[in-house]
Amino acid sequence: MDIKEGLFRENYLFTREDILKSLELFIEHERLNEESVYSSEVVKNRIKLCEKFVAAIRKCKLPILTELWWYYEYQFLENSMELNLCQADEIEVENDEISSMTSSVEHTLITVECDYLTVEQYAAMHNVESVTIRQWIRRGKLRHAKKNGRDWLIPDTEDKPRRGFSSVQYIVENEAKIESDEFPLLAVSESIFIVQDKNNKNKFICYLNNYKTKFNSNIELTRSEVERLEHTIIESGKARVEANIQYVPYIIRDTEG
Numbered sequence: 001m002d003i004k005e006g007l008f009r010e011n012y013l014f015t016r017e018d019i020l021k022s023l024e025l026f027i028e029h030e031r032l033n034e035e036s037v038y039s040s041e042v043v044k045n046r047i048k049l050c051e052k053f054v055a056a057i058r059k060c061k062l063p064i065l066t067e068l069w070w071y072y073e074y075q076f077l078e079n080s081m082e083l084n085l086c087q088a089d090e091i092e093v094e095n096d097e098i099s100s101m102t103s104s105v106e107h108t109l110i111t112v113e114c115d116y117l118t119v120e121q122y123a124a125m126h127n128v129e130s131v132t133i134r135q136w137i138r139r140g141k142l143r144h145a146k147k148n149g150r151d152w153l154i155p156d157t158e159d160k161p162r163r164g165f166s167s168v169q170y171i172v173e174n175e176a177k178i179e180s181d182e183f184p185l186l187a188v189s190e191s192i193f194i195v196q197d198k199n200n201k202n203k204f205i206c207y208l209n210n211y212k213t214k215f216n217s218n219i220e221l222t223r224s225e226v227e228r229l230e231h232t233i234i235e236s237g238k239a240r241v242e243a244n245i246q247y248v249p250y251i252i253r254d255t256e257g
Helices: 003-011 016-032 040-059 119-126 130-138 184-188 223-236
Strands: 070-076 080-094 097-113 116-118 146-148 151-155 168-172 191-196 203-210 215-222 239-241
Touching (some): 016 040, 016 070, 119 130, 130 223, 184 203, 191 223, 203 223, 215 223, 223 239
Antiparallel strands (some): 116 151, 146 151, 168 239, 191 203
């Protein structure tokens, strides 16, 4: 076994037991909420989603992955959790550690969603007025909200917006097209990445990409324009927020015997 294979076997998930051990550590990390990232109510709901995901994993039959470079991976997507079957490629090793690795999700095996709240329920959870929640939605501040007829539903795992702007990437799903008179290039984009200018807090750059057609462009936006852009994307229901880099728990394997 060469060093790449050895490190790969040490650091990734190949069995249902691996996944469950890792999730146990992940839930403990969520429970600690060491950096006070989330409100206590949202922490409780995030843990509830994790526990639903664990229950789904326990119910299913998952084979031990023995084929080299194949592994299991789970993601917390704020409003859901997914178990994916992945294949690794182009592994680089430096100082006896994996320094970089590209991989692809070949199949999503399990998806478990959080509970959704009405505007009024979400307002009550955060002790604010319903009109404030609707203002946040109009301004694109609740990025995981979804349209339900003429009204909205909001994940119980989504916290109220923080001050300032956080960069975000939206991924358009299933080759859908987001139609917009104000932002027509959304219709040809697979990826929409929005960042705030470092030197001008009222200026934003939106990067639009389509990896299949190799189209890429960018547009400058004002604060009000970026709010309308995000509302358009969210209201379409055709894009998801790309998962953020998050805590990835290691599991300790018994290497004796």
